[in-house]
Amino acid sequence: MKYSIVYTSKSGNTEKLALAIKESANGECLQCVKADAVDANKIGESDLVFVGAGSYKGTCDEAAGKFMQTLKNKKVFLFMTVGYGNNQEYYDKMLNPAKTFLDSSNTLVGTYACQGQWIDGQKKNLENMLEKAATDNEKKVVQSKLANYDNAMGHPNADDLNKLKEAIKTL
Numbered sequence: 001m002k003y004s005i006v007y008t009s010k011s012g013n014t015e016k017l018a019l020a021i022k023e024s025a026n027g028e029c030l031q032c033v034k035a036d037a038v039d040a041n042k043i044g045e046s047d048l049v050f051v052g053a054g055s056y057k058g059t060c061d062e063a064a065g066k067f068m069q070t071l072k073n074k075k076v077f078l079f080m081t082v083g084y085g086n087n088q089e090y091y092d093k094m095l096n097p098a099k100t101f102l103d104s105s106n107t108l109v110g111t112y113a114c115q116g117q118w119i120d121g122q123k124k125n126l127e128n129m130l131e132k133a134a135t136d137n138e139k140k141v142v143q144s145k146l147a148n149y150d151n152a153m154g155h156p157n158a159d160d161l162n163k164l165k166e167a168i169k170t171l
């Protein structure tokens, strides 16, 4: 099997997953690149495309979404890191909208998401948002994100990478 790994990663979290896939996936890796450096010919030659992105505004990073929209008739494995939750229910909240960037000619063969640590300044931004929150509901939403800050530190960690390797073992 020939495969490509195409990802976006603003702070390096999702890149760790991409490199773990490159290290352990079966078959021949044709490219492991950020979405802005993708070689379309190699996508054409790939039986499987691993697509990765961080979560931004409730879905995958925009550039990753745009790349997914270019895929036709491919097997796709989608992997993501998320900042504001640490359970499968939350991961699905980010994965599900990201999946919609793939058209129906493609086959999604699997997904994986895990926690990613926050970038510098992000906590401060959310604290500012909390101060400005106009309603109790807005406050609750921001508080639930902030509650995950400590938990996010250090992720993706070795355990996250091992789980990913396990998830792609049979591909």
Ligand SMILES: Cc1cc2nc3c(=O)[nH]c(=O)nc-3n(C[C@H](O)[C@H](O)[C@H](O)COP(=O)(O)O)c2cc1C
Pocket: 008, 009, 010, 011, 012, 013, 014, 015, 053, 054, 055, 056, 057, 058, 059, 061, 081, 082, 083, 084, 085, 094, 115, 116, 117, 118, 119, 122
């Ligand atoms: C501007 C901004 C928006 C974000 N939006 C979300 C979001 O909607 N949901 C979420 O879970 N994490 C969100 N995050 C956290 C990132 O998804 C998380 O840190 C991720 O691991 C970053 O991956 P990357 O470094 O590979 O891009 C956001 C981070 C930033 C800076």
